[in-house]
Amino acid sequence: MTDGVARNEDVLIAGAGPTGLTLAVELARRGAGVRIVDAAPVPHRESRGKGLQPRTLEVLEDVGITERALAAGTTRLPFRKYFDGAHVNDTDPFADARPTPDAPYERGLLIGQWQVEKLLRERLAEFGIDVESGTEVTGFEQDEDGVTAFLADGGRIRAGYLVGCDGGRSRVRKAMGVRFDGTTDETQSMVVGDVEAEGISRDVWHQWFASDGAGVMLCPMPGTNSFQFQSGPELGADGEPLPPSLESFQRIFDRYAGVPGVTLTDPTWLSVWRVNVRMADRLRVGRVLLAGDAAHIHPIAGGLGMNTGIQDAYNLGWKLALATAGLADPGLLDTYEEERLPVAAWTLGISTELYARVREAVREPGTGVEAAAPPPMGTxxxxxxxxxxxxxxxxxxxxxxxxxxxxxxxxxxxxxxxxxxxxxxxxxxxxxxxxxxxxxxxxxxxxxxxxxxxxxxxxxxxxxxxxxxxxxxxxxxxxxxxxxxxxxxxxxxxxxxxxxxxxxxxxxxxxxxxxxxxxxxxxx
Incomplete structure (x- = not known):
């Protein structure tokens, strides 16, 4: 349990996902005092957002982990599409991409989100800072000199600034009174999880689709024995989606893949994803700011959520460091919202369009998920x-x-x-x-x-x-x-x-x- 005595920090970060961890490293390497807390008792091991875009690799090179990320992930994984049980094609949409002197990363990196977070935690530890797990910020008060954050265990933390990186259900955002405008479509959902599957190649991203518009995908996650499983949900007798389970995953796989003798085992993550398109109307209220999913949540297509959050943190880090050191004009922090809010709006629009294109692509025998590759971010x-x-x-x-x-x-x-x-x-x-x-x-x-x-x-x-x-x-x-x-x-x-x-x-x-x-x- 955190003690009830307020302790002064330059910046308190609520949430230790990719966004919060990137921000913590950026502040630490610039000499700011950082404290980062996370509600989860232990780090997760879920693939979740599984791709880093080329610009994000550039950002993470500056942060200090790209070389390690490249060693843990893969930049080359062909897409193998099947339609109504028949193999259609193997494609690599980036086969002709080459690095250039001005852009050293010509393609994205496939890597599990938990692996990205692990590398960022290791980098943060090099500055003598560890994530305080099992510690949730539930609210705050702020004054002219700083912010007092209230914790679920009754403790308090005093800091110059508070940054909410605590996800789509952000308690920091709710305490700020910031609107989270957008929609949630309960009629569109998918099940996703991490499972093992013996007897199927790990050299390609398998995409089985059917003429009824449904299907299943298995993406091998580098550095693990797992595949990320993605599909529409299985429906019960009442027509309502069934909760995700290993058994339902197996039935979906058997129905659409039609590969005999393949048994899905060892699930480490089973989840439901719904179409959420939401964005905060502000990213800053006084000394409290938002970043990542706490500020904007995206359709799953294109893997833009993790990338956008990391780039939020990269934009905010140097500005907060100057502000906490007393070196910046106060207006500098306003440019975080000025620069990142339009990017969030653009990304929401692009990811929504990509999701629609994915849904159309699965109905076409000659195309696959690669037909909905996202445009470059961070220009x-x-x-x-x-x-x-x-x-x-x-x-x-x-x-x-x-x-x-x-x-x-x-x-x-x-x-x-x-x-x-x-x-x-x-x-x-x-x-x-x-x-x-x-x-x-x-x-x-x-x-x-x-x-x-x-x-x-x-x-x-x-x-x-x-x-x-x-x-x-x-x-x-x-x-x-x-x-x-x-x-x-x-x-x-x-x-x-x-x-x-x-x-x-x-x-x-x-x-x-x-x-x-x-x-x-x-x-x-």
Whole structure:
């Protein structure tokens, strides 16, 4: 039981799923004091959301776990479709995808959600922080100086900020009085779970569909003996869905797969999923914020929920770290909602459309779930007030669906990767450079090299500065110049969450930009 004595923390995170854990790591590596609690008594071992998109892999590289995730999951799993019992085809929709200098991850990663959480907990432990299991935040009070969170066991925790990452039924969100607008369709549901199945290949994602529009899917989960089972529910004599069980899973499998001798065993997760499309109307009320499923819940298609939550945390982490350190203008936290709420709305629309496309695809003999592959996520925030200046015409986008010309880099965009050489002549990628938790200033051309050094010295604790081809980094193959669309001279300021903050030729604009965000007086 948590003691009843309030203890001061910079940030209290309620919920230790992928969103809460990512946020905790982001805060910890930036020096903020973090406490993370979770209502569950022990970590789960359920596959749940089972895919990481390429942009999420970039985010998790910065967080420090992508290499471990790639070792635990797989990026190559063909789809095998059957229709009315007959094998139709094997396809890999990403067979021709290749990494590029500016985008090192060309395809997503299949990995169980519990494995992602395990890797994030291990990363968090490297900062000396463990999840406090069996500890649920039930409510809070906030004042000018902080938040007092109330726990189910009667304890209290005092923190500067509280972030609700406690899922679709978030008690933090309810205590905030935030609306959770949307719909729940009780007529559309599916059963999902983790089971073992001897006698069937683990080299493909099996998708059995029938002309009546129903079917079953078995996806082998890497690093385990389990398959994730997905199907419409079995109906009882009254026409109502039956609760999920191993027996009902077996009957569904036998009906649609028609593979003799395969017995499903060892269920470790049995669940019902219903179509929920909901989004909070606000992400911040004073010192309390929402992220992940607590802020938005999605149809299952495309696996966008876990990815969106991780990217929420990545956006919020650096801003909260500056706020708790007393270095940020208070308005900086408002940009979290400004940037992520439109993304949540866009993602809800896309995932709803994908779910409809999946339901149509299963009726077509020549197509499969790959026909509903999601569009790329995390391309940027061109509409944000933090996106300033351009070397070309300003962007006109106001939401994620109208981003303007995607081939011209704009402020707010995801910062591209590029291979370079460091001052010693050793290979280094820009993503490795950006792993530093500060802003990064890149100066292209000898004309701005002096200004780059001066700005780096003036904002030493906030900005790391590199003169490209000026001694710090060498763009030996020209990939950085091409990716950033610049010619000498140019200055590129990259945010701590690896989005382009500013494109300019004027060093004074860098100073002006930083002065709007942070409460730091440059060193003389």
């Amino acid at each position: 940027g925030y061109r509409w944000s007030s933090l996106a300033r200046g351009s070397l070309a015409d300003p962007a006109t986008a106001s939401d994620p669906a109208t981003v303007g010309d995607p081939d011209v880099l704009r402020p707010g965009d995801r910062a591209p990767d590029a291979p370079c050489l460091d001052a010693s002549g050793d290979p280094v990628r820009l993503f490795q450079v950006y792993a530093d938790p500060r802003f990064t200033l890149l100066g292209f051309g000898a004309e701005v090299a002096g200004a780059v050094g001066k700005l780096g010295a003036e904002y030493e604790g906030l900005v790391q500065a590199f003169a490209i081809d000026g001694g710090d980094l060498r763009d030996h193959e020209g990939h950085a110049h091409r990716a950033y669309g610049v010619s000498d001279p140019a200055l590129v300021l990259v945010r701590p969450d690896n989005h382009v903050a500013l494109l300019t030729r004027d060093p004074d604009e860098v100073t002006e930009y930083l002065s709007r965000i942070v409460l730091i007086t440059p060193k003389e």
